[in-house]
Amino acid sequence: MQQETRAKLQFWGAAGTVTGSKTLVRYNNKKVLVDCGMFQGLKELRLKNRDDFPINPSEIDAVILTHAHLDHCGMLPALVKNGFAGTIHCTAPTAELAKIILLDSAKIQEEEAEDANKRGYSSHKEAKPLYDRQDAELVFPLFKIHDNSEYVFIDQEIKFQFHHAGHILGAAMVEMELGEDTIVFSGDIGRQKPHLLYPPKKLEKADYIVLESTYGNRNHPDEDPVEALERVILDTLDRQGILMIPTFAVERAQEIIYFIAKLRQQEKIPRIPFYLDSPMAKSATEVFYRFPDWHLLSNEDVQMMQDECTMIEDYYRSQMIIQDKKPKIVLAGSGMITGGRILYYLQKHMGNPNNTILLAGFQAEGTRGRSLMNGEKELKFFGDWYQLKAKVEHLNTLSAHGDQTDLLDWVGQFEKRPKKVFLNHGEPMASHCLALKLKDTLNLDAEETKMGLTYRL
Structure with missing residues (x-):
């Protein structure tokens, strides 16, 4: 099989919206999924949780989980149920929290489906959960725990490290090396001075950044x-x-x-x-x-x-x-x-x-x-x-998310200028405003990602 010499990114979720984070990285004939989150909010988004995955989950070599919020981990049981059997890399607190959140998600889905069927307010003939508690339990043996700054090798050409993201307990950004290129996934990045957590790690270099943009169009109030x-x-x-x-x-x-x-x-x-x-x-x-x-x-x-x-x-x-x-x-x-x-x-x-x-x-x-x-x-x-x-x-x-100033400051501290910043995890106006700010204030090439599109690095 001919080797893929250029990395590709494909956004399966959290592109043009905040929820459903799933980003597929293809490189060196390997497929690595960064996060596998659930769509939440609008019905048209929630219905996407019922769609088939864009590729057969059995083809995915590994999952890297940035943190345990449902919009980042909530579809792991469905991924495993449909054939994924690789490793799910995460920090220790993320593994413990994800177990709690996924079991709770399954329980709520089971109860809501049962209630909808009993009371007859489902629009479907028979309401069914996306997955049940037994499906969630099958995810947990796949977790592999890593410390911050520990090098993790997917293969000879793909390795990554976790770093503090300052968002929730155990949340991490991902510094991934693909051959000679470095791509940083911010995950959900917290405030510069979080109240209970260590602040987001300042990194030195990145050829590419995948940056969240939840609050890309505004700053938080100064009120204590x-x-x-x-x-x-x-x-x-x-x-x-x-x-x-x-x-x-x-x-x-x-x-x-x-x-x-x-x-x-x-x-x-x-x-x-x-x-x-x-x-x-x-x-x-x-x-x-x-x-x-x-x-x-x-x-x-x-x-x-x-x-x-x-x-x-x-x-x-x-x-x-x-x-x-x-x-x-x-x-x-x-x-x-x-x-x-x-x-x-x-x-x-x-x-x-x-x-x-x-x-x-x-x-x-x-x-x-x-x-x-x-x-x-x-x-x-x-x-x-x-x-x-x-x-x-x-x-x-x-808010556990950095605001516009926090995001600009974090991107601005990279010593090596990124070739491109891909914006995800934001509603359209938030991503658009942040893209303009990155271009105007830091002279960076910033692109608002689109669901399903493939981006060659």
């Missing part, structure tokens, strides 16, 4: 997140209300617990009940505690978080808290209100103007969280419409 949380909490308590925070199980939940625990210990807010009602976030928080070398929290910080926040796992206790109308702070998944226990809180409490819903991160197009951000006054879930009377707040200062 602790002060912002204090303001929202006190405002809600002035109305004797309930503060409901739809939360991402990994990183965002731990950040918010840490900040609110500090406010409680400093007596800046009253000691009303404070709950994390998310079995997945509870499990993720326990993983966070088990990997102290991957975050900046001290033992005292961890103890404070454990002391100040009550973690709920039991379904019946969760139902008791949901029915209770007294003031409290509740974190519950999911972060974009696409499912999870937060829906039961909203069902009971979003019709009360004394209550507050605090959106604490990016809300993808087509999600209920984005609907609330856009000012819509009713949400549909469980087959019914629910009126919104609660106050809606949005806290951008807690």
Whole structure:
């Protein structure tokens, strides 16, 4: 077989949109998939999860997983179910978190399919999950764990290293060497000064960069997140209300617990009940505690978080808290209100103007969280419409994604000028604005990637 001397990239997802990250690298007759994420948000995107993979998964030699968010790892069970049997390379925290997230994803799909069939609100003759828990379990033996800066060889001509990305626990950027060329995949890159994690690694050289662009068209507000949380909490308590925070199980939940625990210990807010009602976030928080070398929290910080926040796992206790109308702070998944226990809180409490819903991160197009951000006054879930009377707040200062300035600064620090920057993981306007900025401020060739197109390096 003739060797492919030029590397090729093909974007199977997260091109022109934020979710569904999958990038195929072809070089030296090898096929390596960077991430295998699930499409989320708009129905037209979610339907893509049902499409066949562009090539037979059995032809893929390896997967490199940047981190454990569902939009980066959520289709691994489908990949394995359809024939992939290679190695999935990742960091240790990513492996542990991915196990939690994939099992939860499978469980939710099974339950939603069963409920849709029972209540008859599926548009399909029979609703079926993309994969079940047994499928998810088949992924885990394929994980191979690596430390940051460890060289990993796919073959003689393909090797890579992981480096801190500053996004969530275990998240890594990928520095890949293809023969004499170096291509860096940013993965999801965090703020220059993350609250709980080590900052994104500054690298010296790259011939090509695949760069996320979630916030490529804007910068985050300067407001201190602790002060912002204090303001929202006190405002809600002035109305004797309930503060409901739809939360991402990994990183965002731990950040918010840490900040609110500090406010409680400093007596800046009253000691009303404070709950994390998310079995997945509870499990993720326990993983966070088990990997102290991957975050900046001290033992005292961890103890404070454990002391100040009550973690709920039991379904019946969760139902008791949901029915209770007294003031409290509740974190519950999911972060974009696409499912999870937060829906039961909203069902009971979003019709009360004394209550507050605090959106604490990016809300993808087509999600209920984005609907609330856009000012819509009713949400549909469980087959019914629910009126919104609660106050809606949005806290951008807690984003785990770097903003436009963070992204430009990170790209600007490369000593060797990249030949090209490929922009992915962004809505069209965000990617377009970042492409213009990269050209105008750094004089770089930047291209907005298109789904399914092949790019020769």
